[in-house]
Amino acid sequence: MAGLVPSSGKSAAFAPARIWLMLPSWASIGFFLLLPVLLMLVYSFLTKEFRGGVVWEFSLSSYDRFFLDRGLFGDEPPQIEWTYIAIFWRSAWQAGLATILCLIVGFPTAWFIATRPSHTRSLWLFLITIPYWVNLLIRTVSMKFLIRDNGPLNEWLMAIGLIDAPITMINTNFAVQLGLFYSYLPFMVLPIYAAVERYNFALNEAAADLYAPKWRVLWLIVLPVVRPGVIAGCILVFVPSLGAFLAPDLLGGAKNWMIGSLIEDQFKGAAGNWPFGAAVAMVLLSIVLVVLFIYARSHARASEQ
Secondary structure (H helix, E strand, C coil): CCEEEECCCCCCHHHHHHHHHHHHHHHHHHHHHHHHHHHHHHHHHECCCCCCECCCCCCCHHHHHEECCCCCCCCCCEEEEEHHHHHHHHHHHHHHHHHHHHHHHHHHHHHHCCCHHHHHHHHHHHHHHHHHHHHHHHHHHHHHHHHCCCCCCHHHHHHHCCCCCHHHHHHCCHHHHHHHHHHHHHHHHHHHHHHHHCCCCCCHHHHHHHCCCHHHHHHHHHHHHHHHHHHHHHHHHHHHHCCCCHHHHHHHHHHHHHHHHHHHHCCCCCCCCCCHHHHHHHHHHHHHHHHHHHHHHHHHHHCCC
16 A cells, blocks of 8 residues: 555554654654753752852862762862752652652552452542642641641551550651652552553463462462563652652651752752752753663563563
8 A cells, every 4th residue: 555654554644744743743742851951950060159040151169069978168189969869769768668658559459459349440440540630738737737746647546555655657657658659659559550451361260270479470370471561650659759858848857858858958049059959850850861771672582582
């Protein structure tokens, strides 16, 4: 047929206009994604003005401050700046733990929803997503009210006699973890649900006929098939958790800062250090891109085998 390209099997009817059809998407990506990242990159090499703002003098001082400690006046021998590395480490393990917890809870939840009758699945998905119609700030403040020392959770635990005195949960790593888990759990449930919904449950029946234990069926049959959904959910939870700042600020306090809190603090107020905040953001972006690049390469190699 004249309208088909034999090598690809795709219609070539709109091939001449393909560039023009893609132009709105490219313009949106360039203006709303690439341009802000480029501005951030440029700002990371500028110099902080003494009274706030920036001076258009390019230098590596912001990156030097992030990685090296040269003393209060900058005249001491450089040493590794462990303060910001510790904040990065805290962000990484908090984001990783939030991803694991969301996976532990999200996988059974997604499996449960995907195995319900088709006419009830929409209701279950509605129940999962309806809390997230409310702004994240309002939900985080509500969580702070719930777990404070004299909040409903402590009062309920004391009312049933489980504890004698309020448990301090606010301004702790536990509170930050709870906020991250609550904020991003649907990002884990929905991709896994989409993968499980396409799963052929006849494979389970065949494995059962061969006397395979349930855990072996899960590990060797179910997980390899739904792995793309699991990986997508882990990425969608880990990446925003790594740069989160609302949960650490409102639930964790100053002692439980994460990298998002550090970046947000540098852009807040006239005394903020915009070049340093931009440099920290670029370091974070670079780490995320490296992780995603490694995953993409490993996934491509696995697909070729």
